[in-house]
Amino acid sequence: MFSSSRGTNRLRYAVPAGVASLSLLLAACGGDSSGGEASGAPAAGALDKASGVTTVSFWHAMDGKNAEVLTKLVSDFNAAHQGKIEVKATYAGKYDDAITKYKAAIQSKSTPDVIQIYDIGTQFMIDAKQTVPMQSFIDRDKLNVGDLQPNITGYYSVDKKLNSMPFNTSMPVMYYNKTLFKKAGLDPEKPPTNLDEIRTAAEKLSKKKGGPADYGFGAAIYGWLLEQFIATSGSEYCDQGNGRDGKATKVQFDQGAAIDVVTWWQKMVKDGLAANTGRDTKAAQAAFKSGQLAINLESTGQLGGYSEAAKQGGWELGAANYPHVKAGETGGPIIGGASLWINGVGHKDANKEAAWQFVKFLSEPKSQATWHTGTGYFPNSKGALNEPVDVEYRKNNPLFDVAVKQLEGTELTKATQGCLLGVMPQARKASEDGIEAALNGGDPQQSMTKAAQGLEAQIKSYNDSVK
Amino acid sequence: MSATTVGAERRRGSLMAFAYLVPALVVFAVFIFWPLGKSVLLSVQGTDIIGNPSGFVGFVNYTKLFSDPDFLQVLWVTFAFTVLTVFPSIAIALVIALLLQSRIRAVRFFRTAFALPFAFSVATASVIFGVLYNPASGVLNGLLSYIGVDKVQWLTDPDLAIWSVAAATVWMQLGYNLLVISAGLGALPEDVLEAARLDGASGLRLQRSIVMPLITPQLFFLVVVGTIHALQSFGQIKILTVGGPQGTTTTLVYSIYEQAFANNNSNYGYASAQAMVLLLIVLAITAVQFGVLERKVFYR
Numbered sequence: 001m002f003s004s005s006r007g008t009n010r011l012r013y014a015v016p017a018g019v020a021s022l023s024l025l026l027a028a029c030g031g032d033s034s035g036g037e038a039s040g041a042p043a044a045g046a047l048d049k050a051s052g053v054t055t056v057s058f059w060h061a062m063d064g065k066n067a068e069v070l071t072k073l074v075s076d077f078n079a080a081h082q083g084k085i086e087v088k089a090t091y092a093g094k095y096d097d098a099i100t101k102y103k104a105a106i107q108s109k110s111t112p113d114v115i116q117i118y119d120i121g122t123q124f125m126i127d128a129k130q131t132v133p134m135q136s137f138i139d140r141d142k143l144n145v146g147d148l149q150p151n152i153t154g155y156y157s158v159d160k161k162l163n164s165m166p167f168n169t170s171m172p173v174m175y176y177n178k179t180l181f182k183k184a185g186l187d188p189e190k191p192p193t194n195l196d197e198i199r200t201a202a203e204k205l206s207k208k209k210g211g212p213a214d215y216g217f218g219a220a221i222y223g224w225l226l227e228q229f230i231a232t233s234g235s236e237y238c239d240q241g242n243g244r245d246g247k248a249t250k251v252q253f254d255q256g257a258a259i260d261v262v263t264w265w266q267k268m269v270k271d272g273l274a275a276n277t278g279r280d281t282k283a284a285q286a287a288f289k290s291g292q293l294a295i296n297l298e299s300t301g302q303l304g305g306y307s308e309a310a311k312q313g314g315w316e317l318g319a320a321n322y323p324h325v326k327a328g329e330t331g332g333p334i335i336g337g338a339s340l341w342i343n344g345v346g347h348k349d350a351n352k353e354a355a356w357q358f359v360k361f362l363s364e365p366k367s368q369a370t371w372h373t374g375t376g377y378f379p380n381s382k383g384a385l386n387e388p389v390d391v392e393y394r395k396n397n398p399l400f401d402v403a404v405k406q407l408e409g410t411e412l413t414k415a416t417q418g419c420l421l422g423v424m425p426q427a428r429k430a431s432e433d434g435i436e437a438a439l440n441g442g443d444p445q446q447s448m449t450k451a452a453q454g455l456e457a458q459i460k461s462y463n464d465s466v467k
Numbered sequence: 468m469s470a471t472t473v474g475a476e477r478r479r480g481s482l483m484a485f486a487y488l489v490p491a492l493v494v495f496a497v498f499i500f501w502p503l504g505k506s507v508l509l510s511v512q513g514t515d516i517i518g519n520p521s522g523f524v525g526f527v528n529y530t531k532l533f534s535d536p537d538f539l540q541v542l543w544v545t546f547a548f549t550v551l552t553v554f555p556s557i558a559i560a561l562v563i564a565l566l567l568q569s570r571i572r573a574v575r576f577f578r579t580a581f582a583l584p585f586a587f588s589v590a591t592a593s594v595i596f597g598v599l600y601n602p603a604s605g606v607l608n609g610l611l612s613y614i615g616v617d618k619v620q621w622l623t624d625p626d627l628a629i630w631s632v633a634a635a636t637v638w639m640q641l642g643y644n645l646l647v648i649s650a651g652l653g654a655l656p657e658d659v660l661e662a663a664r665l666d667g668a669s670g671l672r673l674q675r676s677i678v679m680p681l682i683t684p685q686l687f688f689l690v691v692v693g694t695i696h697a698l699q700s701f702g703q704i705k706i707l708t709v710g711g712p713q714g715t716t717t718t719l720v721y722s723i724y725e726q727a728f729a730n731n732n733s734n735y736g737y738a739s740a741q742a743m744v745l746l747l748i749v750l751a752i753t754a755v756q757f758g759v760l761e762r763k764v765f766y767r
Contacts, residue, residue, distance in 0.1 A: 425732075
């Protein structure tokens with residue numbers, strides 16, 4: 001909105017005054033609230049009554065390689081439904097931009113038939129009351145969804161009812177540099193499993209203590225990673241059973257495991273055992289790829305890039321389960337990524353039905369295998385793992401099985417379902433503010449308390465406005 | 468010619484003048500004044516989760532703003548960023564422009580080279596600076612390691628980040644400033660310079676007492692325009708630091724963006740209140756500049 005192009009900035013010199021207001025206006029002038037409850041699934045056969053081709057508009061947030069694979073899936077679907085359904089896919093910008101555009105679309109009553117929204121937008125999507133819950137299609141068709149990984153559908157379900165269809169799923173894992181482990185005299189087949197063990201390993205790995213790596217450990221200041229630690233420790237991120245029993249009223253990253261993590265992290269940085277590469281995830285990735293960090297926490301989505309860097313740099317990559325906070329914990333991580341939502345308000349029955357056909361197609365084993373092997377995202381479908389292309393992929397990328405086993409070994413609890421919170425994106429950012437303050441020398445407890453308290457008013461005003 | 472025809476002619480004349488102004492006025496009205504009015508309205512309203520105005524709330528957004536300790540930091544950062552970018556970018560451009568006045572070989576090449584930053588979009592330049600500043604694989608830390616200096620956290624050290632972003636901004640602004648100053652220097656009246664030389668002025672004395680006063684219109688223009696530009700900087704902050712670390716690079720415009728569009732926010736009311744503050748600041752500073760600084764400007 002605030003154009004970063006030099007040309008437009010020049011123009012603004014003449015008229016600086018209105019600029020800031022202009023962009024706000026563009027977003028707000030769309031019109032009145034569209035309101036209204038989203039209805040359930042249309043009666044089966046809605047599509048048969050439609051004449052001609054039903055066009056399904058689909059907004060997604062995938063770019064680069066991911067977009068290529070998605071485009072292929074879309075054209076496969078279109079080819080199979082020629083003369084009946086045509087899906088038109090549009091890149092709506094990254095997750096944050098896509099959800100912002102979606103809000104503007106709600107205001108101007110022009111939402112797409114299907115939209116891809118990130119995991120942490122789930123509660124917002126429910127509260128926006130625009131979509132048809134996936135469960136109503138599933139119930140109508142008596143569809144067996146046993147093929148979908150329960151830990152993945154669990155995130156997008158409230159009261160065991162699936163709101164949206166998971167599409168691209170990622171999981172956090174711990175990556176480590178086996179070559180550096182060997183140089184430091186550590187057993188590369190026995191990676192650390194909790195924070196204390198990471199510290200012990202880092203003491204041998206870090207340059208400061210005579211080790212082979214610049215820093216033993218390094219991860220981006222990324223709120224998602226803290227959410228994972230809270231889950232693996234078996235704690236809940238927000239109250240009301242992670243927002244699953246009722247609307248959450250406060251976040252809990254100012255207590256328990258979260259404070260242990262931040263305190264540990266701060267000490268690691270202070271002692272020269274961990275790098276503070278800031279919030280930019282690419283900075284930590286670059287440091288790990290270039291062999292400056294020995295242990296890194298990242299999503300499965302990085303496996304491809306890391307493998308490539310390891311091959312080029314002549315070192316061996318390792319992957320292991322996401323660490324626990326303390327020894328003896330049994331919890332697992334939360335899935336991340338995004339899901340697909342079918343818009344109901346203002347959409348014809350034929351469109352909803354065609355959208356459902358498309359969403360169903362994308363979650364089939366074959367599509368998920370194409371998606372998984374093409375992008376590195378985790379397959380939502382258990383059957384996808386048996387597709388020949390997937391078997392071949394995992395033979396070439398054996399480290400991916402770490403993630404598969406990790407997911408299968410994770411018990412679905414409220415902790416591992418993740419927190420449902422309307423202001424989850426803001427909460428994630430606030431937690432990053434807290435971690436950042438602590439890593440730069442602030443008191444861990446105070447920093448996290450301040451971050452959590454700052455959210456209280458936001459959560460309250462959100463909850464008040466969706467009563 | 469009778470009096471009535473003169474009157475009619477005059478009326479027709481002013482009608483014509485108005486007709487010529489209409490296109491510009493329409494553009495202003497649609498893109499500036501109407502949005503401005505809407506923004507004022509939004510700033511006294513609440514916002515629901517989708518971004519719709521949720522009713523009149525009076526000055527709640529403003530009282531919230533001024534009771535927010537973070538907002539004081541935002542104002543301070545905005546001020547510091549402006550000072551750190553406007554004056555260095557003019558001073559450096561001035562030095563380079565004066566040096567390029569000398570009759571050296573390939574001066575055209577150097578002029579083009581130094582003016583080149585002007586051709587970069589903020590986004591492109593920021594991405595490149597991001598690569599230079601990268602703590603692990605960045606060129607700057609690479610160079611420093613040659614002379615045995617430890618890694619510098621250019622963008623993640625709260626004390627350093629604003630300097631790094633400002634330095635990148637100065638570089639981006641340099642080309643434009645250089646062009647403006649060079650144009651001013653190129654248009655200096657030869658007779659004045661010659662008279663000064665005949666009176667024995669040369670070197671620094673000539674620059675300070677003759678050249679500088681003659682290019683004050685250009686310098687004044689750059690201060691005004693540069694200040695407004697700096698107050699509205701956004702691209703480099705979004706790309707290099709996303710307002711961090713710890714809000715040390717969150718300027719007013721970035722804060723408006725965060726409240727309105729980032730992290731699934733749509734607090735248009737609160738953001739509009741900040742936009743009003745920005746508007747008043749820009750107006751006030753520009754007024755002061757015209758009131759105080761312009762008196763020192765020497766218009767020929």
